[in-house]
Amino acid sequence: MTDCLFCKIAAGTIPVKRLHEDEQVLAFPDINPQAPVHVLVIPKRHLASHAHATTEDAAMLGHLLSAAGEVAQAQGLENGYRLVINTGPDGGQTVDHLHVHLLGGRHLGWPPG
Template sequence: MAEETIFTKIINGDIPADIVYQDELCICIKDINPQAPTHVLVIPRQPIPRLVDANEEDKALLGHLMISVGTIAKQLGVEDAFRVLINNGEDAGQTVFHLHLHILANKKFSEDSLAMS
């Protein structure tokens, strides 16, 4: 079995986090190192190390994560302008190997501001 990540520990309630949203398939927390005034992470409860590790059985979960992004954006009042980002692998800036989606908002983004940890 793979080592538990910080996200697994948050999902299990072992580490506190500022929870913005949760349902049976995912949890959304505020990022502890925000890169925008609004920066939250949408994390599936089922651990998938990287997006590339998802498979056919994960289709419904991946779709649920995207629908949840919309729900969360509306809840946060940023539905008119936000960015969704997924890092895949260390060289892409992924530091926790448990798939998660970044929602960033309340900042003007330029095309060259794509780097995100």
């Protein structure tokens, strides 16, 4: 997707601080942090949202969550963290590329919003 912000980031066209990267996923700080630690973890392959995922995406989705856990550990979030996947306009998704928000570094209240 040539016009997708996160595809451009994954391709290296738009520079970011790469906190974690492997063949399938990339993690980088959110530009509008909502917690002391706010990292986005994205698949490098374009997938518009969680709603667009199929059973063929199961391995990638598992890897995405596993990578988020590795990033949480590397960020020192031993007291806990929250993973959020916003899906669609009513779910608060603002970039049409699947991404996981990793939030931590403070107590996170419930309900979230």
